[in-house]
Amino acid sequence: MHRPSDDLTSFSVATRNLSKGYDKRSLAVDSLDLSIKPGEVFGLLGPNGAGKTTTIRMLLGLLKPTSGQVFIHGEEITTGRQKLKGRLGVCPQETVLWPELTVSEHLNLIGRMYDVPGRTLRADAERLITEFSLGEKRNQPVKRLSGGLKRRLNLALALVHGPDVIMLDEPSAGLDPQSRALLWERITGLARDRQRTIILTTHSMEEADRLSDRVGILDHGKMLVLDAPENLKRSIGEGDVLEIELDRVPSQEVLEAIRQRSQVEHMSTSANTILVRGLNIMERFPGIVGTLTSSTVVIQNTRLRPNTLEDVFLKLTGRSLRDG
Amino acid sequence: MRFLPLSFTVAKRMSRDLFTLFFAILFPAFFVFIFSVAFGKTGPLRNQRLDLAVVNGDEGLRVNFGNGPETLRLGAILVDVLESLSYSPSSGWIRPDSSSSGFMSLDSLRLSAQKPESAVFSVVDTLKESMALEKVSSGDFDAALIIPPGFTRAAMAMAMEDAMGEIFVGAMDKFSGESPRPDGPAGSPSGSTGAGAPSGGGAGPSAGAGAGGGAGFGAAAGSDTKAGAFGRKPTTSDIQKMIDDVSQRLEKSEKRSGVSLDSLSLPSRKAPPVALTLAGDPSNLGFSLTSGVIKNVLDEFLKRVSRRSLEEAKEFVPLDLGPARKELVSLENSSVAVETRTVFDYQVPGIIVFALLMIVSLVSVTLMLDLTQGHLERLKLTRMSALDYFLGNTLPWVLLSVLQLVLLFGAAKLLGYHNMGSMFAGVGLVILGSLSSISLALILASLAKNEKQASAIATMIAVPLSFLSGAFFPVRDVVIVKDFFGQPLGLTGLSPWTHTTKALVGVLTFGKGFSEVQWHVMMQIGLTILLFLAGIVLFSRRRLSAQR
Numbered sequence: 073m074h075r076p077s078d079d080l081t082s083f084s085v086a087t088r089n090l091s092k093g094y095d096k097r098s099l100a101v102d103s104l105d106l107s108i109k110p111g112e113v114f115g116l117l118g119p120n121g122a123g124k125t126t127t128i129r130m131l132l133g134l135l136k137p138t139s140g141q142v143f144i145h146g147e148e149i150t151t152g153r154q155k156l157k158g159r160l161g162v163c164p165q166e167t168v169l170w171p172e173l174t175v176s177e178h179l180n181l182i183g184r185m186y187d188v189p190g191r192t193l194r195a196d197a198e199r200l201i202t203e204f205s206l207g208e209k210r211n212q213p214v215k216r217l218s219g220g221l222k223r224r225l226n227l228a229l230a231l232v233h234g235p236d237v238i239m240l241d242e243p244s245a246g247l248d249p250q251s252r253a254l255l256w257e258r259i260t261g262l263a264r265d266r267q268r269t270i271i272l273t274t275h276s277m278e279e280a281d282r283l284s285d286r287v288g289i290l291d292h293g294k295m296l297v298l299d300a301p302e303n304l305k306r307s308i309g310e311g312d313v314l315e316i317e318l319d320r321v322p323s324q325e326v327l328e329a330i331r332q333r334s335q336v337e338h339m340s341t342s343a344n345t346i347l348v349r350g351l352n353i354m355e356r357f358p359g360i361v362g363t364l365t366s367s368t369v370v371i372q373n374t375r376l377r378p379n380t381l382e383d384v385f386l387k388l389t390g391r392s393l394r395d396g
Numbered sequence: 397m398r399f400l401p402l403s404f405t406v407a408k409r410m411s412r413d414l415f416t417l418f419f420a421i422l423f424p425a426f427f428v429f430i431f432s433v434a435f436g437k438t439g440p441l442r443n444q445r446l447d448l449a450v451v452n453g454d455e456g457l458r459v460n461f462g463n464g465p466e467t468l469r470l471g472a473i474l475v476d477v478l479e480s481l482s483y484s485p486s487s488g489w490i491r492p493d494s495s496s497s498g499f500m501s502l503d504s505l506r507l508s509a510q511k512p513e514s515a516v517f518s519v520v521d522t523l524k525e526s527m528a529l530e531k532v533s534s535g536d537f538d539a540a541l542i543i544p545p546g547f548t549r550a551a552m553a554m555a556m557e558d559a560m561g562e563i564f565v566g567a568m569d570k571f572s573g574e575s576p577r578p579d580g581p582a583g584s585p586s587g588s589t590g591a592g593a594p595s596g597g598g599a600g601p602s603a604g605a606g607a608g609g610g611a612g613f614g615a616a617a618g619s620d621t622k623a624g625a626f627g628r629k630p631t632t633s634d635i636q637k638m639i640d641d642v643s644q645r646l647e648k649s650e651k652r653s654g655v656s657l658d659s660l661s662l663p664s665r666k667a668p669p670v671a672l673t674l675a676g677d678p679s680n681l682g683f684s685l686t687s688g689v690i691k692n693v694l695d696e697f698l699k700r701v702s703r704r705s706l707e708e709a710k711e712f713v714p715l716d717l718g719p720a721r722k723e724l725v726s727l728e729n730s731s732v733a734v735e736t737r738t739v740f741d742y743q744v745p746g747i748i749v750f751a752l753l754m755i756v757s758l759v760s761v762t763l764m765l766d767l768t769q770g771h772l773e774r775l776k777l778t779r780m781s782a783l784d785y786f787l788g789n790t791l792p793w794v795l796l797s798v799l800q801l802v803l804l805f806g807a808a809k810l811l812g813y814h815n816m817g818s819m820f821a822g823v824g825l826v827i828l829g830s831l832s833s834i835s836l837a838l839i840l841a842s843l844a845k846n847e848k849q850a851s852a853i854a855t856m857i858a859v860p861l862s863f864l865s866g867a868f869f870p871v872r873d874v875v876i877v878k879d880f881f882g883q884p885l886g887l888t889g890l891s892p893w894t895h896t897t898k899a900l901v902g903v904l905t906f907g908k909g910f911s912e913v914q915w916h917v918m919m920q921i922g923l924t925i926l927l928f929l930a931g932i933v934l935f936s937r938r939r940l941s942a943q944r
Contacts, residue, residue: 129943134942135943157777160777162777172412172413173409177405177408181401181405185402185778185780
């Protein structure tokens with residue numbers, strides 16, 4: 073039960089102690105507490121199987137929580153779902169479209185199912201077709217569209233009834249760079265007027281970093297951290313990151329030698345890559361290379377970059393997000 | 397009204413999916429073509445005759461009804477009737493011929509408008525029973541009819557019982573001074589046409605009718621009925637007075653006609669029961685059809701014999717049979733329709749029901765695809781209610797069923813289907829039948845794990861149901877409730893499609909009105925409502941509510 077002191081109406085979306093277990097041994101989502109404010113873009117970041125989609129499905133009322141509650145605009149989803157439906161827009165992870173229907177017919181169908189009046193619906197559908205560059209394909213059956221166009225339509229369907237809470241479940245998965253750029257532009261546009269709350273699940277660090285006001289990192293159903301991306305990156309240390317890719321996984325002796333000779337404090341590995349973080353890291357680069365070349369490993373590649381959310385995840389879990 | 401855009405969407409998807417459209421609409425019509433080639437009149441093909449071997453062992457009966465002595469051989473006449481049984485849809489198939497000289501001439505039982513090329517049976521008279529049975533075993537014949545030696549004797553005994561019973565009833569009414577009642581005694585000829593005649597021979601009917609004559613007079617008349625005629629239970633004195641009255645009438649008749657009753661040689665009202673045997677392979681459709689036709693022919697034949705007997709008896713005992721009594725014994729309106737139909741005519745309504753049951757598979761797979769492809773989940777996110785979803789999916793499928801019926805019916809007519817009834821009534825029944833099928837599909841889509849499983853289960857259920865509904869051949873039912881709102885309810889009667897089939901056959905093939913098929917229609921409606929409610933509850937709980 074939510075705490076009496078909570079003012080749930082001040083949040084677009086809130087969860088209290090939300091848990092979901094598909095079996096008795098483990099929880100897909102474990103005691104999740106979220107408080108997302110109106111106009112906020114909230115990124116839910118985590119590897120595959122972290123519990124992101126399960127969370128979204130519970131937020132939408134499609135999945136019953138094992139325990140805990142979900143509130144949309146202060147109203148609990150289990151009791152007020154029918155009333156809240158018109159305020160929620162969803163872009164599912166998979167493109168869910170009817171292959172035989174055209175682009176226009178899709179928008180018309182979903183709009184009608186949300187009770188959007190005919191004239192408004194026609195205008196909104198036209199606007200969305202233009203915004204998502206679907207004009208040329210408006211009368212084509214969806215089965216003839218490319219994957220990227222289908223994803224755009226998938227997102228347009230989430231917006232056709234003008235919802236004020238939009239949930240985007242892995243919206244850029246499988247998109248080509250051009251479509252992804254268009255999608256990010258659209259999401260940024262939606263967030264610009266601060267009228268809508270956007271919840272975004274992704275396993276793309278870049279996407280979460282660029283689009284989100286706040287990011288929650290989820291792993292094994294638990295929320296590890298939740299803050300603004302800049303704060304999260306800052307929390308794991310100052311300076312840049314030097315990535316050194318080797319031909320094989322380095323031994324503990326090699327790593328210890330680097331640590332001692334180059335006085336490196338923040339060092340970690342991910343598979344056959346060594347990540348070294350610190351201020352003025354380039355000054356220590358020759359020493360590190362010397363240590364590595366004196367051992368039997370061969371350097372394949374090196375890269376210098378600033379901190380990312382992936383580094384945050386790596387620090388928190390000890391493994392790369394891609395290993396998830 | 398959110399179901400309307402959903403209905404349009406489902407309809408559009410159907411119309412753009414030619415594969416589904418073909419199976420849903422054209423395949424049943426194609427099925428009709430196949431059946432018409434096999435069983436109907438199409439092109440150079442004629443009605444397929446049923447091959448019947450007859451072993452006529454009837455010894456006949458020596459009688460004298462006042463026209464001189466003659467040997468009556470009802471077995472031979474019955475064989476002739478079977479040989480000349482035609483498909484003529486407009487004429488009656490047994491025509492009494494009052495101009496014939498003999499009591500039971502061949503003409504009096506012959507069919508009118510005979511057309512040998514359209515005969516139902518190809519009858520071969522064989523002498524030996526073993527040979528006939530061998531031919532049936534080898535598939536050369538659909539059935540063998542064995543007429544026992546005492547057939548004429550037993551049939552005439554039944555007829556005399558009926559006639560004497562009628563004489564007695566007339567005398568009773570006259571004696572008691574009451575006008576004849578519209579509802580006659582149980583022992584009247586109309587009651588003597590026991591359906592058990594083919595298997596039980598004369599035994600069944602004569603037992604029912606026979607109470608009317610001889611020693612059984614008192615019991616025959618039925619104590620309740622006669623007590624009603626007298627206003628009290630008749631005494632021995634009453635019965636003696638009645639017998640005297642009948643004797644006086646007979647004496648008057650003798651004087652008027654100049655024929656002495658002593659010179660007549662009337663058939664006895666007592667005869668041992670006989671059984672006609674129809675042998676055949678129950679798995680052979682031809683045997684089932686032969687059995688049905690012969691059962692009706694024999695029933696009608698025995699009615700005719702009784703009627704002729706009564707007409708002859710009236711010559712000697714001029715009973716004043718009032719109009720109500722005449723109607724009671726009349727056989728003019730007796731309905732025996734099998735003789736005017738082809739096998740194909742029976743099967744067209746069956747194919748309609750088969751097509752309706754095919755929809756179960758298509759609808760359940762469509763609903764499962766909605767589920768597995770995420771369409772249902774997307775729709776669940778909208779304001780769509782459960783009822784919107786059901787109606788949205790039901791309407792297009794019902795319309796498709798009607799379209800299917802129109803095409804199927806048109807194809808059947810082109811291929812020689814003789815329909816007698818209203819197409820609009822057929823449409824109504826098809827709408828009900830399609831609702832039953834959609835309801836079953838809802839149940840399957842609630843329980844199946846994926847579309848393959850739904851399709852497999854639907855086929856496993858729909859095909860046996862189509863056969864059990866009697867869509868293709870008569871099914872022997874097991875009665876579970878003897879009187880369910882006025883009719884016996886069998887095991888197959890628990891399926892709404894059984895009632896769809898029977899109502900469709902009644903309406904389309906036999907031209908029956910609503911009142912004649914209303915029991916089946918009401919059963920169909922009731923069972924469909926039950927199925928629909930079960931489907932809605934299951935689907936709502938398992939597919940439309942939040943997942944656990």
